[in-house]
Amino acid sequence: MLVVDDSVVIRRLVSASLARDPRVEVVGTASNGRLAIARVEQLGPDVVTMDIEMPEMDGIEAVRALRRSGHRMPIVMFSTLSERGAAATLDALAAGASDYVTKPTGTASVHDALERVAAELVPKILALAGVRVAPRHVPAPVRAEVGGPVVRVAPGGALPSHPVRLVVVGSSTGGPEALSRLFGALTAPPQVPVLVVQHMPPVFTRQLAARLDRLGVARVVEAQAGDELRPGTVYVAPGDHHLVVRPRGSGFAAGVADTPPVNFCRPSVDVLFSSAVDAVGGEVVGVVLTGMGADGRTGAGRIVAAGGTVLVQDEATSVVWGMPGAVATAGFAHRVVPLGEIGGALERVLGAAVGGGAGKAGAER
Numbered sequence: 001m002l003v004v005d006d007s008v009v010i011r012r013l014v015s016a017s018l019a020r021d022p023r024v025e026v027v028g029t030a031s032n033g034r035l036a037i038a039r040v041e042q043l044g045p046d047v048v049t050m051d052i053e054m055p056e057m058d059g060i061e062a063v064r065a066l067r068r069s070g071h072r073m074p075i076v077m078f079s080t081l082s083e084r085g086a087a088a089t090l091d092a093l094a095a096g097a098s099d100y101v102t103k104p105t106g107t108a109s110v111h112d113a114l115e116r117v118a119a120e121l122v123p124k125i126l127a128l129a130g131v132r133v134a135p136r137h138v139p140a141p142v143r144a145e146v147g148g149p150v151v152r153v154a155p156g157g158a159l160p161s162h163p164v165r166l167v168v169v170g171s172s173t174g175g176p177e178a179l180s181r182l183f184g185a186l187t188a189p190p191q192v193p194v195l196v197v198q199h200m201p202p203v204f205t206r207q208l209a210a211r212l213d214r215l216g217v218a219r220v221v222e223a224q225a226g227d228e229l230r231p232g233t234v235y236v237a238p239g240d241h242h243l244v245v246r247p248r249g250s251g252f253a254a255g256v257a258d259t260p261p262v263n264f265c266r267p268s269v270d271v272l273f274s275s276a277v278d279a280v281g282g283e284v285v286g287v288v289l290t291g292m293g294a295d296g297r298t299g300a301g302r303i304v305a306a307g308g309t310v311l312v313q314d315e316a317t318s319v320v321w322g323m324p325g326a327v328a329t330a331g332f333a334h335r336v337v338p339l340g341e342i343g344g345a346l347e348r349v350l351g352a353a354v355g356g357g358a359g360k361a362g363a364e365r
Helices: 008-019 033-043 059-068 083-095 110-128 175-185 204-213 269-280 297-306 323-329 339-350
Strands: 002-004 028-030 048-051 075-079 099-102 166-171 194-198 219-222 233-236 242-248 251-257 284-288 309-313 335-337
Touching: 002 008, 002 033, 008 110, 028 033, 033 048, 033 059, 048 059, 059 075, 059 083, 075 083, 075 110, 083 099, 083 175, 083 204, 099 110, 166 175, 166 269, 175 194, 175 204, 175 339, 194 242, 194 269, 204 219, 204 233, 242 269, 269 284, 269 297, 284 297, 284 323, 284 339, 297 309, 297 323, 309 323, 309 339, 335 339
Parallel strands: 002 028, 002 048, 048 075, 075 099, 166 194, 166 284, 194 233, 219 233, 284 309, 309 335
Antiparallel strands: 242 251
16 A cells, blocks of 8 residues: 655554554555655555645646556545545546545544544555455345335346336446446437436535536536426436435426435435335336445345336446446346446437437537
8 A cells, every 4th residue: 555645644644544454554655646656666556545736746647647657556536625626536537546535624633533534545445456345234135115025137138128217327436437438428318317326525526517517418417406307417416415306297306315324325326216216116227337335236126126227337347346246246237238338228228319319409408
């Protein structure tokens, strides 16, 4: 493990928090991106934590340089919880960083700061390094609330043929770039509303929505309570709030709630997926992309039991095959496909004509 930060205090804080777990060894530190590149060549760390703003060479340029030189080890950015920090973090993820954590703010003591850093950073490091981590909570066996007993499907079989009124998407670690590729691959605005849960804090989700909006044919916004859900528009759950579907007249509206976390997550994929089933039964397509943990497994089970369709990203193209792997292992995935093929698979399910549509300008804005 290599720790890169221009602050001596932060380097010591991160190193101390990591040293508390016997599975993690800090083999070195660096105070800027240029030194970090030299340390990587010298020490060959399995994982790197990287500050963003540093002298001589910042973290984003260091990530680009490491990726250009062929280094594929996971890189976790250390970010500030601010508009500027969020924008820079998304730049780093686009440059090839694997994930990020936010620097502790408002902590009462160094001990509290250590606890927070360890709680957030260590599980990500272990997951990215491929170390099996015992879950903090083992969910109860999935029971379908729609359609009786648990229903499992055979991946690769015929996709269900059914009307679709909503698409719901869940992602976490590696999700921002996966979402970029998914929505950038669409050839026409989706014919139905699309709702997305990406595990991210406030500010970050707003920045993510703005970036996705610039990438492709679909309009992308951060969801607000009461938004009318319109075809051709993608609604990203706001950080630290659940996103749900609420019937309104003949259509639907977005609901935003600060109810307790589910699967230790808020927003939660399971909350969104379950609300979609409550709203439209099986007339929904669920997509589960790269991410840690198992958030989305229960909701995917409900979609399958109701007669809907579930697509998941394959292991080879996932940064972490936790969430999609949990859905696939439970037997709730109709297709397990590489990231580059998910956009096309989704359009086929929706019946969108390849190359058709009026483009973003034709979608309601």
